[in-house]
Amino acid sequence: MQLSAHNLENITGGVWSLDHVSNYDAVTLSFNYLHSNEYPIKEGALVIPRGQTTFRHGTPTKVIDKSQGNVLGYMVDESFDTSRISKPFLKVKNVSKALLSLARFSRNNFSGKVIAITGSVGKTTTKKMLYESFSRSQKIFYEGGTGNISSAINRQIVNLADEDLAVLEICSAALPRSSVLAKPDVAIITALAPAHLSDLVSLKGVASKKSTIFDGLSPDGWAIINRDIPYFEDVYSYAIKITKNVVTYGEHPSSDLLLSDYFPDEGKVVVTYKNESFDYFLKARGKHFAINSLACLLAADVLGYDFKRFSTELVNFFPEARRGDLIEIKVGVGVATVIDETYNANPVSMKSALYNLSEISLVEGASKIAVLGDMASLGEQEVFYHEELFSSVVSSGADKVFLVGDRMLHLWNILPESLKGGYAKDSSEVCSMISGCIAENDVIMVKGSNSMKMNKVVKFLVK
Numbered sequence: 001m002q003l004s005a006h007n008l009e010n011i012t013g014g015v016w017s018l019d020h021v022s023n024y025d026a027v028t029l030s031f032n033y034l035h036s037n038e039y040p041i042k043e044g045a046l047v048i049p050r051g052q053t054t055f056r057h058g059t060p061t062k063v064i065d066k067s068q069g070n071v072l073g074y075m076v077d078e079s080f081d082t083s084r085i086s087k088p089f090l091k092v093k094n095v096s097k098a099l100l101s102l103a104r105f106s107r108n109n110f111s112g113k114v115i116a117i118t119g120s121v122g123k124t125t126t127k128k129m130l131y132e133s134f135s136r137s138q139k140i141f142y143e144g145g146t147g148n149i150s151s152a153i154n155r156q157i158v159n160l161a162d163e164d165l166a167v168l169e170i171c172s173a174a175l176p177r178s179s180v181l182a183k184p185d186v187a188i189i190t191a192l193a194p195a196h197l198s199d200l201v202s203l204k205g206v207a208s209k210k211s212t213i214f215d216g217l218s219p220d221g222w223a224i225i226n227r228d229i230p231y232f233e234d235v236y237s238y239a240i241k242i243t244k245n246v247v248t249y250g251e252h253p254s255s256d257l258l259l260s261d262y263f264p265d266e267g268k269v270v271v272t273y274k275n276e277s278f279d280y281f282l283k284a285r286g287k288h289f290a291i292n293s294l295a296c297l298l299a300a301d302v303l304g305y306d307f308k309r310f311s312t313e314l315v316n317f318f319p320e321a322r323r324g325d326l327i328e329i330k331v332g333v334g335v336a337t338v339i340d341e342t343y344n345a346n347p348v349s350m351k352s353a354l355y356n357l358s359e360i361s362l363v364e365g366a367s368k369i370a371v372l373g374d375m376a377s378l379g380e381q382e383v384f385y386h387e388e389l390f391s392s393v394v395s396s397g398a399d400k401v402f403l404v405g406d407r408m409l410h411l412w413n414i415l416p417e418s419l420k421g422g423y424a425k426d427s428s429e430v431c432s433m434i435s436g437c438i439a440e441n442d443v444i445m446v447k448g449s450n451s452m453k454m455n456k457v458v459k460f461l462v463k
Helices: 004-011 060-067 095-108 121-135 148-158 179-182 202-216 231-241 287-302 305-314 346-358 381-387 390-395 427-434 455-462
Strands: 016-019 045-047 073-078 089-092 111-118 166-168 185-191 222-226 245-250 257-263 267-274 276-281 327-329 334-341 366-374 400-404 420-424 443-447
Touching: 004 016, 004 095, 073 095, 089 095, 089 267, 095 148, 095 179, 111 121, 111 179, 111 202, 121 166, 121 287, 121 305, 148 166, 148 179, 185 202, 185 287, 185 390, 202 231, 222 231, 222 287, 231 245, 231 455, 245 287, 257 287, 267 287, 276 305, 287 305, 287 346, 327 455, 334 346, 334 455, 346 366, 346 390, 366 427, 400 427, 420 427, 427 455, 443 455
Parallel strands: 045 073, 073 089, 111 166, 111 185, 185 222, 222 245, 245 257, 334 443, 366 400, 366 443, 400 420
Antiparallel strands: 016 089, 257 267, 267 276, 327 334
């Protein structure tokens, strides 16, 4: 979205400082909100250098030093030290409020459709699935990665332009305010799981919080809900008070769009919708991907796109990194396969990963190995949820299990001795334990909360 310097002043209440710059023409500015150095800075951008020392990319000063070659200007608050800035800057009383004003202005002037997604599991996957399926026929606004906190959502809304469609994911902490700001035409709840219980206390609390994504819908908007989620009736009741347009998907027999069957080896998904059965294919392996694809099909349908044609585009989807990547590693004269599930973990996603491991067929003599790290943010119920993994681990078909972290010790203590591969306090320690246990054609699944740094295990195996 392009705005003149004059418009930027009017929207934000700020004042441009140009005295320290010569030969500058402030006719238009193309800008991007930067809360860290994670996203590429587009040439000619307006940057908000709000980085903190907690960001892995450094302090605001470092961000400024690194970015000045690409940007057209900065937006800063009145307390910001501008001595190192060599470009024009817009000074505002409060950067967060100015950003919010810009986001409101942008959303009010955006003529495309908006899809907003929340859920304990599957937000980023569903967002990317929608992007890769729609982008072949539509101009779509999409930002890779998670970017689901309020400031990131505001920045994305500011950058809406002439797209046909925008896809946003929203975390619990940003609800309901980010949904009210985004004013989605379609709002999706993908899944509910015991996550962030230190803040939301219970799974019922998670359901209540996630339901507020529907607060941004108009009476003509569409609510799409996974019929398999716990507390579905509560979520449905919340949605139907806001919009009459509520549709469901999943394996539950009452789902409007029903997952009738799934064949992981060939990636075939069989669904039933409006009394008709048909199939399509996914390259990404895992039933959870198949279920996420149902949400995408419903979104396409309610927005008026050709349902069956859209289903054929889903084959183009590949998951974000560390969300089920299959990586071949050299072992002897052959190879083994690593399943990288290390982005994050909660009880639902952990059970899903173990189920997917159970569905994998091995050649004769090969083994399945599970390397599992702690699941964080489960509050007072963390012992229960770790011990509850017992049946999923046993039924996964894993021949050996390696567990990592203080919380996983509770599971380790109840595992059969025949399954125990090793227990470690951290991901670095477990690497030495598994290195001599992998043979040709083995499948090794690695998963744990992001804070456990289980990606170190994957990097160790790959190198």
